[in-house]
Amino acid sequence: MNFEELIYKRRTIRRFKQDPISIDILKKLVDFARVAPMARNVQALEFIIVVKPEIREKLFPLVNWAGSLPQEQRTPELGREPTAYIIILINKDIKNVYVDYDVGAAAENILLGAINFGIGSCWMGNINFRKIRTLFEIPDYYDIKQIISLGYPDEESVMEMFKDSFKYWRDDEGHMHVPKRSLEQVIFKIY
Numbered sequence: 001m002n003f004e005e006l007i008y009k010r011r012t013i014r015r016f017k018q019d020p021i022s023i024d025i026l027k028k029l030v031d032f033a034r035v036a037p038m039a040r041n042v043q044a045l046e047f048i049i050v051v052k053p054e055i056r057e058k059l060f061p062l063v064n065w066a067g068s069l070p071q072e073q074r075t076p077e078l079g080r081e082p083t084a085y086i087i088i089l090i091n092k093d094i095k096n097v098y099v100d101y102d103v104g105a106a107a108e109n110i111l112l113g114a115i116n117f118g119i120g121s122c123w124m125g126n127i128n129f130r131k132i133r134t135l136f137e138i139p140d141y142y143d144i145k146q147i148i149s150l151g152y153p154d155e156e157s158v159m160e161m162f163k164d165s166f167k168y169w170r171d172d173e174g175h176m177h178v179p180k181r182s183l184e185q186v187i188f189k190i191y
């Protein structure tokens, strides 16, 4: 996949086949995050890779899916859950006031890296921070920031032209539709 395809084909995926992702690929995704741009080159981000089925089972109820969809369409059905997660942590001992931007850049590297391996992903910020801290025995000197859920895609998601709502939606066949504003709408001015 060339760079342009990668950018346009990346859509959030929330239904996954159950084939495992190799640990080498998951480490590679973290490596893509490791080299993302970081303000002042201060590298406070650290990561937890989750693959063990018994831990995934405990983590799954602590992440919240697709807030824009009706309740019954949000959460992946049994057998379509993510097969891996990458939890993004901030090591607070390594100070950086712009660290939230760093998290964004690192997360995007993971998402784009994933699609390059044919892996779907969902960037998740609506998560139960308190219970996740307990589950993984994460010490106080870490902030838990975001989670990337991963797996080989078991749904399709397409961009469509924005009309009057930002809400993504799911059609009767289970395909996701994601409205995006047009290029003309987002270029404020060209000087």
Ligand SMILES: Cc1cc2nc3c(=O)[nH]c(=O)nc-3n(C[C@H](O)[C@H](O)[C@H](O)COP(=O)(O)O)c2cc1C
Binding pocket: 010, 011, 012, 013, 014, 064, 065, 066, 067, 122, 123, 124, 125, 126, 127, 157, 168, 178
């Ligand atoms: C900061 C951030 C937090 C997000 N949190 C969640 C989340 O908690 N649960 C979820 O299902 N999707 C989450 N998403 C995914 C967005 O819903 C998704 O990116 C958006 O609908 C656009 O779809 P696209 O990624 O296919 O372009 C999050 C995305 C971002 C950037």
